[in-house]
Amino acid sequence: MKPVERYNPRVEEPRWQRAWEEKKSFVVADDDPREPYYVLEMFPYPSGRIHMGHVRNYSMGDVLARYKRARGFNVLHPMGWDAFGLPAENAAKQTGSHPKAWTYANIDTMRKQLKSMGLSFDWTREFATCDPEYYQRQQKLFLDFLKAGLVTRKSSKVNWDPVDETVLANEQVIDGRGWRSGALVEQRELTQWFFKISDYSEELLIALDGLNEWPDKVRTMQRNWIGKSEGLRLLFELVPSSLTSATAIEVFTTRPDTIFGASFIALSPDHPLAAEIARADAGVRAFIDEFHRQGTATETLEKAEKQGVFTGLSVKHPVRPDRTLPVYVANFVLMDYGAGAIFGCPAHDQRDLDFARKYGLNVIPVVLPPGADPEDFSVGEQAYVGPGTIYHSEFLDGLPVEAAKSEIARYFGERRVGNRPQGTVETQYRLRDWGISRQRYWGCPIPVIHCEEHGIVPVPDKDLPVRLPDDVTFDKPGNPLDHHPSWKHVPCPICGRPARRETDTMDTFVDSSWYFARFTAPHADAPTVPARANAWLPVDQYIGGVEHAILHLLYSRFFTRAMRKTGHLDLDEPFKGMFTQGMVVHETYRDRNGEWVLPADVTLEGMGGKRRATLTATGEPIEIGSIEKMSKSKKNVVDPDEIVRTYGADCARWFMLSDSPPERDVQWTEAGIEGASRFQQRVWKLVQDMIELRGGAAAPQAAPADAAALRKLVHRTIKSVGDNIEGLRFNSAVAHIYELTNGLTRFAATLESAPSAGGIAALAEGVETLVQIIAPMMPHLAESCWAALGKAGMVADARWPEADPALLVDDSVVIAVQVNGKRRGEITVPVGAPREHTEKEALSLEPVARMLDGRAPSKIIIVPDRIVNVVI
RNA sequence: GCGGGCGUGAUGGAAUGGUAGACAUACGGGACUUAAAAUCCCGGGGCUGUAAGCCGUGAGGGUUCAAGUCCCUCCGCCCGCACCA
Numbered sequence: 001m002k003p004v005e006r007y008n009p010r011v012e013e014p015r016w017q018r019a020w021e022e023k024k025s026f027v028v029a030d031d032d033p034r035e036p037y038y039v040l041e042m043f044p045y046p047s048g049r050i051h052m053g054h055v056r057n058y059s060m061g062d063v064l065a066r067y068k069r070a071r072g073f074n075v076l077h078p079m080g081w082d083a084f085g086l087p088a089e090n091a092a093k094q095t096g097s098h099p100k101a102w103t104y105a106n107i108d109t110m111r112k113q114l115k116s117m118g119l120s121f122d123w124t125r126e127f128a129t130c131d132p133e134y135y136q137r138q139q140k141l142f143l144d145f146l147k148a149g150l151v152t153r154k155s156s157k158v159n160w161d162p163v164d165e166t167v168l169a170n171e172q173v174i175d176g177r178g179w180r181s182g183a184l185v186e187q188r189e190l191t192q193w194f195f196k197i198s199d200y201s202e203e204l205l206i207a208l209d210g211l212n213e214w215p216d217k218v219r220t221m222q223r224n225w226i227g228k229s230e231g232l233r234l235l236f237e238l239v240p241s242s243l244t245s246a247t248a249i250e251v252f253t254t255r256p257d258t259i260f261g262a263s264f265i266a267l268s269p270d271h272p273l274a275a276e277i278a279r280a281d282a283g284v285r286a287f288i289d290e291f292h293r294q295g296t297a298t299e300t301l302e303k304a305e306k307q308g309v310f311t312g313l314s315v316k317h318p319v320r321p322d323r324t325l326p327v328y329v330a331n332f333v334l335m336d337y338g339a340g341a342i343f344g345c346p347a348h349d350q351r352d353l354d355f356a357r358k359y360g361l362n363v364i365p366v367v368l369p370p371g372a373d374p375e376d377f378s379v380g381e382q383a384y385v386g387p388g389t390i391y392h393s394e395f396l397d398g399l400p401v402e403a404a405k406s407e408i409a410r411y412f413g414e415r416r417v418g419n420r421p422q423g424t425v426e427t428q429y430r431l432r433d434w435g436i437s438r439q440r441y442w443g444c445p446i447p448v449i450h451c452e453e454h455g456i457v458p459v460p461d462k463d464l465p466v467r468l469p470d471d472v473t474f475d476k477p478g479n480p481l482d483h484h485p486s487w488k489h490v491p492c493p494i495c496g497r498p499a500r501r502e503t504d505t506m507d508t509f510v511d512s513s514w515y516f517a518r519f520t521a522p523h524a525d526a527p528t529v530p531a532r533a534n535a536w537l538p539v540d541q542y543i544g545g546v547e548h549a550i551l552h553l554l555y556s557r558f559f560t561r562a563m564r565k566t567g568h569l570d571l572d573e574p575f576k577g578m579f580t581q582g583m584v585v586h587e588t589y590r591d592r593n594g595e596w597v598l599p600a601d602v603t604l605e606g607m608g609g610k611r612r613a614t615l616t617a618t619g620e621p622i623e624i625g626s627i628e629k630m631s632k633s634k635k636n637v638v639d640p641d642e643i644v645r646t647y648g649a650d651c652a653r654w655f656m657l658s659d660s661p662p663e664r665d666v667q668w669t670e671a672g673i674e675g676a677s678r679f680q681q682r683v684w685k686l687v688q689d690m691i692e693l694r695g696g697a698a699a700p701q702a703a704p705a706d707a708a709a710l711r712k713l714v715h716r717t718i719k720s721v722g723d724n725i726e727g728l729r730f731n732s733a734v735a736h737i738y739e740l741t742n743g744l745t746r747f748a749a750t751l752e753s754a755p756s757a758g759g760i761a762a763l764a765e766g767v768e769t770l771v772q773i774i775a776p777m778m779p780h781l782a783e784s785c786w787a788a789l790g791k792a793g794m795v796a797d798a799r800w801p802e803a804d805p806a807l808l809v810d811d812s813v814v815i816a817v818q819v820n821g822k823r824r825g826e827i828t829v830p831v832g833a834p835r836e837h838t839e840k841e842a843l844s845l846e847p848v849a850r851m852l853d854g855r856a857p858s859k860i861i862i863v864p865d866r867i868v869n870v871v872i
Numbered sequence: 873g874c875g876g877g878c879g880u881g882a883u884g885g886a887a888u889g890g891u892a893g894a895c896a897u898a899c900g901g902g903a904c905u906u907a908a909a910a911u912c913c914c915g916g917g918g919c920u921g922u923a924a925g926c927c928g929u930g931a932g933g934g935u936u937c938a939a940g941u942c943c944c945u946c947c948g949c950c951c952g953c954a955c956c957a
Contacts, residue, residue, distance in 0.1 A: 216876080216877095217875095217876055217877070217951085217952080220875065220876060220952090221875085221876080221952060221953075223875095224874085224875060224876095224952085224953060224954095225953080227953095227956065229956075229957090231957080251957080252956095252957065253957060254956095254957065255957075266957090306955080330955095331955085332955040332957090333955080333957080334955075334956065334957090336956095337956045337957080338956070338957065339957095341957095342957045343957085344957085345957090349957070350873080350955095351955055351957075352957080354955095428956075428957095429956095430956055546951080546952085549952080550952085550953090658884095658895090658896070659884055659885080659896075659897085660884060660885070661885075664878090664884095664885095666884085667883095667884070669883095669884090669897080671883095671896095671897055671898070672884085672896085672897070674897095675896065675897060678910095678911095679896095681910095681911095682911095685911090731884090731885075731886090731895085731896095732886075732894095732895085734895075734896085735885090735886070735894065735895035735896075736894090736895080737895095738894095738895050738896070739894080739895065742895090745912095749912085814891085815890090815891085816890075816891035817891090818890085818891085818937085818938070820937080820938090821890095821936090821937065821938045821939095822938095823891050825891095826891065847924095858937095859937060860937090861890095861937045861938075863890060863938095866890055867890045867891075867938080869890080869937050869938060870937090871937050871938095
């Protein structure tokens with residue numbers, strides 16, 4: 001064959017991108033009669049430039065979208081921007097740029113980058129969440145939720161940075177200090193807006209069972225996050241005291257069966273009764289103040305020792321009025337779970353035991369482990385939390401734990417403290433309402449007005465959107481909206497008197513909680529067009545990082561229900577299929593000063609343990625470090641633009657899909673991307689060889705015998721690649737494509753010496769098929785090959801090839817023959833051969849006969865067309 | 873602590889309970905070349921000199937005609953949540 005000119009992605013890729021755009025290949029119509037299919041990848045935050053994680057995410061989604069299109073679906077595959085957020089404000093502070101200008105400039109850059117990857121997005125549906133057209137509808141949703149009773153306002157603790165005068169998220173508090181100012185963070189009570197997600201705790205939990213196209217891991221994480229537990233709310237009567245007028249303390253417990261082991265009561269430092277005691281008791285006051293100083297920074301909580309202070313109060317044991325229990329304030333009791341107070345049973349709860357040991361409280365075992373001797377059993381430093389039989393517990397004695405729980409619940413349910421039942425069975429959830437208030441500029445304004453006369457007044461629909469002012473400054477700490485000279489001063493919509501606009505903006509998680517619905521009608525006046533939303537949703541396949549497994553997905557599930565309640569759509573679950581992709585990782589490199597070095601600046605030599613790295617510019621030795629997620633801070637990043645420029649988008653896409661299962665991390669390597677590039681050229685060469693063969697003189701003889709085998713390979717590959725794409729096993733699909741390519745290349749080589757019309761026809765079918773099945777992954781190369789082969793139209797519009805069922809089955813099959821489960825040889829039998837035939841063939845196999853040595857086998861297992869196992 | 877996942881050649885990884893290591897990468901050998909690159913072909917889990925054979929999917933046990941796959945115990949690594957009573 002004559003040498004083939006190399007495929008040049010730099011020329012071919014932009015050409016096909018223009019062609020798709022001109023033909024509006026991926027613009028989707030809502031009234032298309034074909035069955036709808038909605039593929040969505042998590043939209044990016046416009047941080048500046050796309051990174052390899054995006055390349056991986058969008059490559060996967062694009063394969064599925066293109067494949068489903070080829071299978072005859074009307075595919076919705078949109079893209080937008082999660083564009084509000086703190087980095088824009090930080091950039092404003094650092095560089096003086098305006099958040100809006102910064103964000104839209106980033107979007108322009110990233111859009112261009114995404115377009116260079118040849119992704120089949122319907123760009124006519126693009127929006128950014130910071131577009132007033134988007135956040136106007138979000139404000140409308142907020143007001144509808146407010147009207148429907150799904151929004152509430154309450155006081156809540158926040159991390160307050162006294163220097164920056166701002167609220168910090170938990171992850172912005174490092175060692176109890178603000179991440180930017182370094183100031184000690186304080187706890188402050190602030191009145192904030194909340195979405196009542198907890199109204200849906202049970203529904204959100206139950207519905208997880210139906211999400212069978214979600215990873216189990218994600219469902220489990222959500223289950224734990226919702227954190228349902230059944231228990232008893234229980235009243236303890238206070239021993240009358242001059243310290244308080246209160247008469248009882250309410251606690252929540254999931255272990256009412258251990259009531260006879262109770263030895264103290266502990267109140268949260270935030271408990272109202274604790275506050276009351278603290279007013280008169282300096283010791284308690286000091287304890288509570290110290291607790292508040294320590295803050296909610298997670299590390300401090302985790303390491304904190306169990307500590308408490310005695311209040312001077314005591315309560316009566318609810319069954320044994322002769323016993324009293326001391327009441328403490330303890331640092332490990334949470335105010336916002338259960339009743340903000342507990343009874344401590346040290347023998348059967350580790351925290352209570354730690355506390356009891358520290359303060360010398362009784363440890364009374366009341367659950368006897370199976371087989372333990374009641375005379376001998378005692379609790380040391382390890383609380384016993386396992387199953388067992390209740391003892392030392394009067395009428396509960398002898399009952400197993402679960403039975404004792406219901407028995408004691410009934411007992412307390414019948415008794416009264418005052419006019420209330422002493423015990424009430426109750427279900428508790430860990431899930432809290434979703435606080436959405438942020439004291440920030442670059443977010444969606446909360447559309448309410450505070451009037452002295454009329455309180456909270458919703459902004460009337462006609463006044464929406466509440467636009468962010470452009471003329472803000474970031475030179476002062478605090479919320480720029482609050483400093484703005486005029487923005488917040490508005491008349492009350494009811495009385496017209498001077499009132500104050502809400503200056504808090506919404507958590508950016510709100511923006512991403514409904515964007516998937518907006519894509520179904522991105523230009524509508526209302527948040528959605530319900531008929532369209534109902535037709536497209538739920539998203540058939542959602543793809544994104546596992547870091548959003550809890551919050552984003554849970555909030556979206558809540559939003560879908562809230563939008564159903566307010567008439568914006570009519571479904572429960574937004575995402576039918578969910579897939580969490582792995583990260584892109586890379587080796588790290590450091591120079592002799594310990595500074596991180598970019599992979600692009602490093603030269604690598606050798607292999608295995610002998611690998612060496614040097615700085616390309618100077619030859620300075622470089623230390624090769626661990627393999628970690630690509631991050632700017634460790635500089636182990638590879639710029640997608642650079643890769644597209646050097647190898648082309650198709651190679652980047654192919655490599656992202658080929659090397660690892662999509663849910664696992666993939667390691668970016670130079671060798672890997674070069675392998676992709678080599679494959680690209682092989683396909684191109686194969687197509688060129690094919691064209692040359694077709695144009696040459698061929699003997700009119702029938703196809704060679706192996707043409708039949710080739711056709712089988714072709715059709716089996718159609719089947720397996722389709723199945724693998726459907727199952728999102730892209731790496732397996734790639735492997736099968738390699739096998740086909742290897743088969744075709746070898747076959748083409750044999751035709752070279754003996755060209756035959758039949759052989760060329762078989763090869764042509766195979767090559768065309770190859771071009772079609774690589775199209776979802778390497779769409780540009782596929783178009784170039786398609787055109788070179790003289791096929792009409794574009795591959796992007798071609799139907800997926802059909803596997804001929806007749807070619808998927810073989811006439812005969814090679815099956816393994818085992819003796820006692822060990823493989824001893826193989827035989828070839830016709831498919832569906834009768835048992836007798838298979839048995840005879842197997843027994844006549846030399847090693848089998850030798851091992852049998854004349855004896856009769858005791859058993860012969862035959863799995864037709866699979867395996868024979870001769871048991872001696 | 874609780875929950876989830878993973879552990880297979882030099883490396884990434886394949887394998888509805890049915891021939892372990894597909895496919896790729898790296899490596900070695902060969903062809904082509906003045907040479908190199910590129911390309912093409914061949915090789916490869918370990919042990920026993922070859923063959924026959926034996927061993928082999930983190931370790932140990934079990935279920936089964938048959939286990940990488942199912943069950944139990946343990947070890948290691950990764951991820952998530954974490955004082956939720």
